[in-house]
Amino acid sequence: MRMINLLIIAFLLIPFQQALAEDSYQEWKIQALAEMSKKPVDEAGTMSFAYRTFSPQVRLLMNTRISESDSFMVSHSADPVLWYIRGWLGRRTQSFYYDDLQKEGKAYNRYAPENQALIKEYQSYYRKALDLDDNPDAPDHLDHYMLTAIGTDVLASPDLKEKAMKKKVMLTQQGNVIHPNQEWQSYEFLLGNYAEQKDYDNYLKTVNEMIERFPGSPRMEELLEYKRQAEAAIGKRDRETVLQDGEGVDTSASKPDEQRASQTEMLKGKAEEPPEQGEPQAERSVLLWALLGGGIAVVAVGAAFAARRRKRD
Numbered sequence: 001m002r003m004i005n006l007l008i009i010a011f012l013l014i015p016f017q018q019a020l021a022e023d024s025y026q027e028w029k030i031q032a033l034a035e036m037s038k039k040p041v042d043e044a045g046t047m048s049f050a051y052r053t054f055s056p057q058v059r060l061l062m063n064t065r066i067s068e069s070d071s072f073m074v075s076h077s078a079d080p081v082l083w084y085i086r087g088w089l090g091r092r093t094q095s096f097y098y099d100d101l102q103k104e105g106k107a108y109n110r111y112a113p114e115n116q117a118l119i120k121e122y123q124s125y126y127r128k129a130l131d132l133d134d135n136p137d138a139p140d141h142l143d144h145y146m147l148t149a150i151g152t153d154v155l156a157s158p159d160l161k162e163k164a165m166k167k168k169v170m171l172t173q174q175g176n177v178i179h180p181n182q183e184w185q186s187y188e189f190l191l192g193n194y195a196e197q198k199d200y201d202n203y204l205k206t207v208n209e210m211i212e213r214f215p216g217s218p219r220m221e222e223l224l225e226y227k228r229q230a231e232a233a234i235g236k237r238d239r240e241t242v243l244q245d246g247e248g249v250d251t252s253a254s255k256p257d258e259q260r261a262s263q264t265e266m267l268k269g270k271a272e273e274p275p276e277q278g279e280p281q282a283e284r285s286v287l288l289w290a291l292l293g294g295g296i297a298v299v300a301v302g303a304a305f306a307a308r309r310r311k312r313d
Contacts, residue, residue: 025072032065032085039145051092054099062092081140083129088149090122110155119155126150130163144171144178151189158197165189184214191226200237204230 035050051058069086076082097118101108109115130150133142142150150156151164165186172183187210194203207227217223 025076028068028072029079029081029085032069033081035061035065036085036088037145054096059096062089062096065089066093076139078132078135079139080129080132080142081146083125083132084142084146084150087122087125087129090118090125091153091155094118094122094155123156123160126153126156126164127160130160130167133167142167144168144176144182147171151186158193158199161193162190165193184210187213200230200233204234 034048038047038049040046041048050061066086066089069082069089072082073086094115097115098108129142129146132138147164147168151161151168153161156164168186169183169190172186177183187206190206191203194200194206204227207223207230211220211223211227214220214223
């Protein structure tokens with residue numbers, strides 16, 4: 001009889017224990033996000049950001065939070081914010097890797113195997129967060145600041161940045177607005193991403209969306225110029241494709257020595273590119289279209305956007 005009573009008590013305690021565990025997780029999540037945030041917490045502009053330096057104390061905090069986040073992965077695997085936190089901490093780990101190389105006087109190589117492993121790992125967490133965020137019934141959702149961190153990460157893959165910024169645009173259009181320039185700025189990042197990839201079709205599609213969304217914008221002429229340049233680039237690309245198909249010319253096989261030399265220089269430049277050391281910067285959005293041949297001028301779109309861009313949110 002005593003054993004039965006103990007079993008009954010244990011059974012009744014399960015919901016209570018689960019509630020305590022959930023409260024513990026929520027408290028941890030709030031604390032971890034506060035440490036990662038650069039949002040002012042008062043009118044004096046005070047921040048709770050705890051990762052200002054690459055000191056041993058900050059490294060210890062980072063490793064502690066990583067270990068704690070790993071312990072929650074099974075019980076709270078459906079929470080996009082948990083995966084975002086893990087991704088953000090992984091991004092910080094990659095920054096520590098870069099800082100360690102600097103202190104040792106070693107060259108940074110973006111494509112070194114150990115560096116690529118760090119990059120791929122934290123981006124896999126970001127990707128998981130974005131995928132889980134698609135579920136309207138997720139226990140929590142990525143906010144404006146989280147999506148900005150992912151979408152402006154200079155090391156992130158183009159598709160990752162695209163998905164984050166599209167979510168940010170959607171969030172804004174649903175009424176979740178932090179500042180009045182939020183939607184325009186989100187579109188700018190999308191344009192920058194497409195420009196870097198020379199993705200003329202999606203660039204043009206996004207410009208057309210902006211023209212529809214901001215019909216009375218004082219920058220309408222600027223948008224129309226972007227549209228004209230994108231259409232010219234698409235036309236030039238299509239004409240070249242027709243010519244190549246008609247002549248049966250494989251331009252990728254021509255002048256292999258020159259192409260190898262060009263690729264070597266490109267990789268050399270990329271290998272020397274240092275990672276971002278802090279929060280993502282809006283200024284990293286490069287909107288420069290180099291449309292060669294046919295008398296088409298080079299359009300410095302990036303300069304135009306950067307000149308009007310507000311301070312980073």
